[in-house]
Amino acid sequence: MxxxxxxxxxxxxxxxxxxxxxxxxxxxxxxxxxxxxxxxxxxxxxxxxxxxxxxxxxxxxxxxxxxxxxxxxxxTRELKPGLRPAAADPAIIASPSDAIIGAHGRIEDGQLFQVKGAPYSLLDLVGDPALVERHRNGRFVTLRLTSSMYHRFHAPYDLTIDKVTFIHGDVWNVNPIALKRIERLFCKNERAVLCAKLSTGEAFTMVPVAAILVASIRLHFLDVTLNAQSRGPVDFPCDAQVKKGDELGWFEHGSTIIVLAPDHFEFCDNVAEGTRIKCGEPLLRKP
Known part of the structure; x- marks a missing residue:
């Protein structure tokens, strides 16, 4: 041929x-x-x-x-104890989940990329101008969970989660084929915005994005199932203090987590687009 x-x-x-x-x-x-x-x-x-x-x-x-x-x-299976230890180095932000690493880099004045040449707005993603300012010119990394992966996600560092915003939306597939064809896909799908602070006081945000066949997102510290029945956007104030490696919740199928970090963080050497990473492995490093 x-x-x-x-x-x-x-x-x-x-x-x-x-x-x-x-x-x-x-x-x-x-x-x-x-x-x-x-x-x-x-x-x-x-x-x-x-x-x-x-x-x-x-x-x-x-x-x-x-x-x-x-x-x-x-x-939604749990794993045998000890299989996903969180990186012990206090300078390391660990991966919150098993995943394939997607687009990542600097948030250029409030703009991210879902794939090369396909930008989207941080404001469209999180819906909060104050949160956008906290992450302007920061770092982002896209973590895609496939259907066969471990679907639970964990705290990548010692965190205080003070608010969760659920944003109602569509359920497009989030695989690379769809990301190349659907503009601003992550901003269209259902998602939860987990607003947090690291134990060092810096802003840190995780955005679990639902997808087709994902019936819900569950978080241990909220007594509610986040799905199509949770018409949004709706805020859930909370004061969840979690330790690095603690389980936060789960997807009911594969999907995506977008991580937003401060601008002075650097990606670890193992972070490259298309590579697999396990929950707890190094993702970002504080200087």
Missing amino acids: TVKGLISAFTQQEDLNFLLTNRIPRAALTRFMGWFSKVENPLVRDASIACWKLFSDLDLSEAKKTEFRSLHDCF
Whole structure:
């Protein structure tokens, strides 16, 4: 096959992926998946997990449990103790989740990138001008969780979380194919903005972004499920003090976490677009 033919075949494959995962009733399918995944029937559970393994690199060898009540129970599985230790160096901000590293860099006067050449506004993402000012010209990194990854996320440092804002939105797929085709995708999807301060007093923000088939986001320190029923934007004031490595919550499928850090932080040497990172591994370094 010629180079031109290979490019054409690759483009057609991407187009088909985008069609199958986006040009469908996204919200309805997501609500259905939220219900279906909780069905506690052994036949449904086993068939669903077998199908999931067939189309992904799902590895359950690290799971704390060997038997699951439902597909949902498998999605939100805990890991065996000690498998994701947080980097001990007090200068290190750890990754809050297992992920594939996406776009990252400097927030250029309030502007970020979802992929090269596709900018979006920090204000559109978080909806709070004061928060934008705290992160103007800071650092951002995009962490994409695939469907087969560990779906829980943890505190990357000693933090005080003082507010969570839930912003209602769509549920586009967040894979690279969709990111190249949908402008400002992260600003369109449902998301939670976790406003925090590091133990050193500096502003630090995490934005878990939901996606297709993600029925909800759960946070341990809020007695509420953040999903389409939580019409937003709505603020949840809180005073959650967490230690580095503490579990914060989980997605009910794969999705994305956007991390916003101060401008004097630097990315660790292992941070490169397209590489995999595990929860607790070095992400950013304080000078």
